[in-house]
Amino acid sequence: MFLKLVLLCFLVTVVAIEDTNFTYNGFQSSHLYLDGIAELTSNGLLRLTNDTKQQKGHAFYPNPILFKNNINGSVFSFSTTFVFAIRPQYATLSGHGIVFVVSPTKGLPYSLPSQYLGLLNDTNNGNSSNHVFGVELDTIMSSEFGDINDNHVGIDINDLKSANSTFAGYYNSDGKFENLTLFSGYPMQVWIEYDGEKKKIDVTLAPIKVDKPKQPLLSLKKDLSPILNSSMYVGFSSATGSVYTSHYVLGWSFKVNGEAQKLLISELPKLPRFGEKKEDKILTVGLPLILLSLVFMITLGVIYLIKRKKMFAEILEDWEHEYGPHRFKFKDLYFATKGFRERELLGTGGFGRVYKGVMPGSKIEVAVKRVSHESRQGMREFVSEIVSIGRLRHRNLVPLLGYCRRKGELLLVYDYMPNGSLDKYLYNQPNVSLNWSQRFRIIKGVASGLFYLHEQWEQVVIHRDIKASNVLIDGELNGRLGDFGLARLYDHGTDPHTTHLVGTVGYLAPEHTRTGKATKFSDVFAFGAFLLEVVCGKRPIEHVGENESEILVDYVFECWKRGVIIEAKDVNLCTDYSIQEVELVLKLGLLCSHSEPLVRPNMRQVVQYLEMDIALPDLSLLSLSSSGLTFGYREFFEDFPLSYPSDMDKTFSHTSVSITDSLLSGGR
Structure with missing residues (x-):
């Protein structure tokens, strides 16, 4: 009888060890265990949440994994890497984050959404009996859990109050820290490694097209032996709050007693285009309204352009073409002086008002003098002289850069003297x-x-x-x-x-x-x-x-x-x-x-x-x-x-x- 029991334990151990190495470059045939609102898309994306509020979604590898050495009870080394993307409804707001989780059960039935990330609830949070280890990619600052900001990475042990956390980002090849926005909508890769000998957890983050940084983003010296049971489940948990958000996992690799296999980035499924909706009826219902709005905006645009053209209309006679390089557009001078507003006024004299301006594009500072000219008699001769004077070059003269004629005034443009x-x-x-x-x-x-x-x-x-x-x-x-x-x-x-x-x-x-x-x-x-x-x-x-x-x-x-x-x-x-x-x-x-x-x-x-x-x-x-x-x-x-x-x-x-x-x- 004893011999049969030993043999059974050995067979279970062999099966467990065989199942401790898997890689998914997309999830078309993954057979993951899903609950909540989690789903697999037709092109192989794992979508943990969709555009719904106050919901949670879980996805777990279907088989238990042996995490402990049955002889001494210590936790084996393990490694995992995955690619994720968080796409909120609004560019500046997100609906909570994603947690990679090691749990004693397949699924987290009593967990809550929102700030609990679908991981724990208000009664068991912080209990040592949870036997839960997680790495959170959190996009909401929850003060009750002591979050450092609304864009951080944290290591959670039986508690949503992280044992250690830091700002989201990575260290580049020069060792310089680069910030990352978790809910930017763009895919990023995470590496989580536990060293069973050193009792150390390392977490590394980087954009999808960046190789794994040499320096981890976050580390924690912690023996997981009292935390993890001998057999555990691995997977992901995510939740939404009051903002519609979609949480995606594109690929996932995991290994006990070794480094997780690298993901083939080129083979990962593609994320939907920004703003793409699942339900076609949104387009059918919204299309007439969109077209009506478009017609209205085009009408307003035409009216605006007509008014704008009239506003910036200039007098341009045939003889002025030869002075083209010296003639400024009234529109450029208008924007340079911020509409000739009073705050830009430099001075007023008997022959006009002078404004400071910064020319669009070149950013050259100029002084623009508005001179009234009611009579057109002699204007051609006058402009000819203006252009000629514009060729004067001497270190003790203020350069006259050019002119502009519009309606009843002449504008002279000079270098600005500070x-x-x-x-x-x-x-x-x-x-x-x-x-x-x-x-x-x-x-x-x-x-x-x-x-x-x-x-x-x-x-x-x-x-x-x-x-x-x-x-x-x-x-x-x-x-x-x-x-x-x-x-x-x-x-x-x-x-x-x-x-x-x-x-x-x-x-x-x-x-x-x-x-x-x-x-x-x-x-x-x-x-x-x-x-x-x-x-x-x-x-x-x-x-x-x-x-x-x-x-x-x-x-x-x-x-x-x-x-x-x-x-x-x-x-x-x-x-x-x-x-x-x-x-x-x-x-x-x-x-x-x-x-x-x-x-x-x-x-x-x-x-x-x-x-x-x-x-x-x-x-x-x-x-x-x-x-x-x-x-x-x-x-x-x-x-x-x-x-x-x-x-x-x-x-x-x-x-x-x-x-x-x-x-x-x-x-x-």
Whole structure:
């Protein structure tokens, strides 16, 4: 009798050992034990749950497996690997996860769905009598079980409060941790290994197309001998909560006393396409509604496109085709400036408003100036000049990139200068005050740029609006002369034409106000006012009383006449300045401000004076007098209101005046 019992035990052991090695590259003929809502699809997928709420599904290998050595009672080493995918109804929400489970029974009849994962229930959770070992791939954070987050891997022993857990992910070949989202819908592979000698559990996770990482994701030193019975069942458990979710297993391999056989990834069944439904009636019921919605959306789209086309309509005449590379689309400028919204406004002047923009695609920062043009007369000539000026290239000029014409306005596009205009560093107790070396470098830079405009380019460029608010400061605090919206061109050796009088009071040369003709000499006059402005920290004309104005050039002249010209400097310039350089610039400012054009130096000489290559003429030898230093506004503007540069602290900001309608006619 005893011999028969031993023989029977031996036969059971042999059968058990024979059944401890299986591999499923798909489950077409697997004969798995299924319960709950688990099912096998026609193409061999194990679908543990479907699109239902508060349900559970189980799938177990049908035969028991011998896990213990009957001689010493220790648990054998074992290994398993499987490929899974979790596809929720919504991209950011999931309906709980999957558990690989080793259980004393085939099926888990008293388990609950939702946070219990179909594994345990509210009365047996944590009981040592469960004899359950599991590895959970959990997509919901259940605080009652101490979950670390809603996307983790955990080792469970008789309890849904994991003995150890970590964020879902894997270590790449460089040892760097890469995050994975368990419910992304894409297949992933898991390796679970128990070393019977070291009493250690390793869990590894990776995307399906990544080889098994060398470093495990999760490890736990634990002897499973007190946990597992001699004979156990292996399988999967999954559950849904309040969100529809499908849990799939594509392939599975298991082995006792050895490494589980590798799955053939290329032979695994394919997952359904994202959003594919099982029931055809959903399409038949929803199709009319979908078509109706589609027609409605197409109608709205057509209406939107018509409005959008009208909104971004531009005037494009035949003659503009040759300027194609220099013409910007209004649509691009509109989106670059975020619809020309107020938050992007850099400044407002007499000739338009200026906005900061970031060009779509290239991400280049620009400044866009909107200039009104009600009359089309002379527009072709004006655009031609704009495009020509756009070819100017000098380190002390702000590049004019191009233009756009639309309805009743012209838009000029410049490079954006991050530090704004020079005037904000000079007036109204600025937060940042420029020292003398910075001011002198800016002065020489502007002089070099103006010399380039007058003599070094292929045509003569008359700027017509030189002042501190039109000098921009780049990222390295270099001065760049900008705002060429008023500039005029003419060939070297020819005379400029009479035009409308434009500019800013205080910078207008006397002969310019009489004739309306802007010349290189009138630019030099404005540059002289600019020199005094930068050194003295005062505007060319300032109110000192209710009906009184102070003329800066008169003030500097009086200081020079009294032999104390250095007293005219900005009070913010402390001791760290060069007396020789300050005197040079002040005297040069007086010389450039002379009422007689031919007495003023040209810009080549101005640059030479500033570089001290040639000596400045002795002003006393020029018979300089207060009558020779007059703005001319006393003579010509007594009956007209004056406009002063506003206190704008934004890029391109200025206030200019145009008084042609009162004094002159003709030109543009």
